[in-house]
Amino acid sequence: MDATFLAKIKSNYPDFKFVTGAKFAFRPPKTIVIGPEEPEDASLLLHELGHALSLHRDFNTGAKRLKMEVEAWEKARELASQYGIEMDDEMIEGELDTYREWLHQKSRCKKCGLTCFQTPDGSYHCPRCENF
């Protein structure tokens, strides 16, 4: 990642703590983990910053999680134009597809394959296998 860009981000967001780690992540409330260097790392950093600025806290609920990811990328796009960073739309779609796929897998009943419904606490229930 361009050192000047990173320095700019750090000085523009003094409230956040930037640490390095195994992969890009946002740890609420204020820590942004910078992952290993790669072609898209500036976009990924802006994405995590997008989570932080959107005040995302609870990452548990499936459907909400996808919404948060979309929101963070929208925020990242705004920031990218502000900082003159080029964003790869295909990369973003790919990232979102991973979550869509994850959500789909998660919402399938492990026993019968039926699509489950989610209760507000974030857990999934099968209408066929579970009795209420």
Ligand SMILES: [Zn+2]
């Ligand atoms: Zn994210």
Ligand SMILES: [Zn+2]
């Ligand atoms: Zn089932």
